[in-house]
Amino acid sequence: MLAGELLVREERPLPKLSWQRAAGAVLVFVALTASIEWLAIMSGNHWLIGVPFIVACGLAIYYFGFRRCPQCYRRLVVRQDMFGPTQFRVVYDCEHCQIIWDSGLTGDTRDEPIG
Numbered sequence: 792m793l794a795g796e797l798l799v800r801e802e803r804p805l806p807k808l809s810w811q812r813a814a815g816a817v818l819v820f821v822a823l824t825a826s827i828e829w830l831a832i833m834s835g836n837h838w839l840i841g842v843p844f845i846v847a848c849g850l851a852i853y854y855f856g857f858r859r860c861p862q863c864y865r866r867l868v869v870r871q872d873m874f875g876p877t878q879f880r881v882v883y884d885c886e887h888c889q890i891i892w893d894s895g896l897t898g899d900t901r902d903e904p905i906g
């Protein structure tokens with residue numbers, strides 16, 4: 792065994808976002824919206840009607856803004872892992888588990904962003 796200054800990093804394929812989770816998020820949002828709207832109308836606090844939109848933004852960021860480690864649920868750091876002169880694959884690093892999650896997405900730095 793060496794002194795161990797090099798961390799052994801494991802590489803795994805990143806599981807795709809399941810439709811069950813997405814459906815769950817939508818259901819939670821609909822239920823929240825319905826209860827908040829009801830509360831807003833019943834209490835006369837019409838400013839509450841804006842709350843679901845703020846919640847929707849929060850949920851969208853939580854579910855789609857950044858990925859979490861499937862193992863420890865900490866936030867993952869996205870990185871472009873170069874494997875050619877211009878080609879890269881998109882990987883997510885979990886500093887806690889020392890796992891590199893492979894998103895399966897690849898790109899090319901020569902490609903134009905969109906359009």
Ligand SMILES: [Zn+2]
Pocket residue numbers: 860861862863864865885886887888889
């Ligand atoms: Zn982790």
